[in-house]
Amino acid sequence: MPATETICIRDARRLALARAGLLAPKWTGLERRSSGRGESARTAALAIIRRFGYLQLDTVSIAGARSHAIVLLSRLEGFEPSFAEELLAPGAALFEYWGHEACWLPLELYPTFAFRRKAFRAHPWWGDVLGEHPDVARRLRRQVRTQGPIRSIDMEGQGSSGFWDLKVAKRVAAALWSSGELAIRERRNFQRSYDLATRVIPAALRKRRVSLAASLRTLLLYAAGGHGWASTGTLADTWRLRNLRPEIHAALAALVAQGKLVRCTLQAPNASPTAGWIRPADLELAARLARCRPRADRGVLLSPFDPVLWDRARVRRLFDFDQVLEIFKPAAQRKYGYYCLPVLAGDGLVARVDLKANRKAGTLHVLSKRFESTGGRRPTNRKEAEATRTALARYAAALRLTLRE
Numbered sequence: 001m002p003a004t005e006t007i008c009i010r011d012a013r014r015l016a017l018a019r020a021g022l023l024a025p026k027w028t029g030l031e032r033r034s035s036g037r038g039e040s041a042r043t044a045a046l047a048i049i050r051r052f053g054y055l056q057l058d059t060v061s062i063a064g065a066r067s068h069a070i071v072l073l074s075r076l077e078g079f080e081p082s083f084a085e086e087l088l089a090p091g092a093a094l095f096e097y098w099g100h101e102a103c104w105l106p107l108e109l110y111p112t113f114a115f116r117r118k119a120f121r122a123h124p125w126w127g128d129v130l131g132e133h134p135d136v137a138r139r140l141r142r143q144v145r146t147q148g149p150i151r152s153i154d155m156e157g158q159g160s161s162g163f164w165d166l167k168v169a170k171r172v173a174a175a176l177w178s179s180g181e182l183a184i185r186e187r188r189n190f191q192r193s194y195d196l197a198t199r200v201i202p203a204a205l206r207k208r209r210v211s212l213a214a215s216l217r218t219l220l221l222y223a224a225g226g227h228g229w230a231s232t233g234t235l236a237d238t239w240r241l242r243n244l245r246p247e248i249h250a251a252l253a254a255l256v257a258q259g260k261l262v263r264c265t266l267q268a269p270n271a272s273p274t275a276g277w278i279r280p281a282d283l284e285l286a287a288r289l290a291r292c293r294p295r296a297d298r299g300v301l302l303s304p305f306d307p308v309l310w311d312r313a314r315v316r317r318l319f320d321f322d323q324v325l326e327i328f329k330p331a332a333q334r335k336y337g338y339y340c341l342p343v344l345a346g347d348g349l350v351a352r353v354d355l356k357a358n359r360k361a362g363t364l365h366v367l368s369k370r371f372e373s374t375g376g377r378r379p380t381n382r383k384e385a386e387a388t389r390t391a392l393a394r395y396a397a398a399l400r401l402t403l404r405e
Contacts (some may be wrong), residue, residue, distance in 0.1 A: 012108040027294065049105070057101070073398050079398070137337045217255055229278045264278040364401040
């Protein structure tokens with residue numbers, strides 16, 4: 001069936017930034033200011049997480065904060081970076097599970113992931129861990145049931161070599177969590193604390209039954225709301241939906257029939273049109289954004305795992321920006337740096353910086369700086385340089401570190 005609407009690259013890009021919470025509040029519907037920590041900061045952070053449906057977690061903290069903190073810092077002025085590590089706590093309206101990757105998700109989405117908990121009775125990486133180690137599983141269940149939450153760092157057992165070859169107890173705990181028997185109660189120093197799901201997830205949410213079809217409709221609509229315009233592949237990959245093509249197409253057709261999505265083709269000069277989807281309200285928002293200057297902000301750093309950036313093909317199409325993560329490359333093979341943060345200025349990605357924080361010395365070092373307009377350390381105009389300086393200064397101030405270039 002042919003698309004009923006079209007959108008150009010510029011409008012899709014601006015819409016993506018609006019829906020991602022990276023424009024002014026009048027365009028995003030989200031607050032840009034936050035108290036450092038406490039309930040008002042928690043509320044502001046939760047509103048951002050609800051916008052995407054997830055906040056991806058990552059362990060790397062070389063830039064002075066982990067990805068989930070950087071995502072919030074880029075959207076909330078005044079937010080305390082360390083508070084991002086405390087968002088998952090008893091009573092919080094979040095739970096941790098496999099969303100886009102390992103993520104914090106709005107608690108109301110817990111029933112929606114019943115299909116994944118069922119599929120993950122065999123762990124997605126390690127297979128039938130529970131069947132292979134039934135005695136360990138029984139002991140771990142009994143310990144958590146009788147003694148309370150257990151941290152992953154405190155589990156017994158001897159480790160062995162290999163990046164993914166964790167202690168058996170840790171694997172079993174991860175499998176029990178993936179299958180839904182255990183839940184993550186909280187994180188301290190980024191260490192998971194496992195507890196029984198019955199003690200973490202409210203009974204009403206655990207007992208609610210949601211079909212696969214209804215789950216897919218919910219998740220695809222969340223993805224569309226976070227992205228603005230998106231292709232089918234982007235919508236599906238937002239939630240790492242695999243081997244569900246017929247069910248995904250049926251869910252999209254149902255959303256169209258309900259008037260919640262419309263087909264929309266992305267028109268790009270010198271490129272084939274790209275079929276996709278958009279919410280009717282976002283089509284209207286894109287039209288309004290086309291008639292204005294969308295960002296007065298002079299520059300902000302984005303996490304390399306920002307929801308705007310993880311789909312490399314989409315980033316290349318909308319921003320003409322090659323988003324790469326070179327953590328796993330040998331140093332000599334890196335083009336940009338170990339953990340580069342892109343610089344957003346206006347509605348474009350104008351530079352990327354590789355940073356290293358030294359908490360003991362209280363400094364934030366710029367290891368490399370690369371401007372997109374020239375492919376080198378010097379920009380083509382003053383605005384790019386100013387935006388990058390502003391972004392770095394804001395980030396360093398948020399971390400309470402002295403910037404060293």
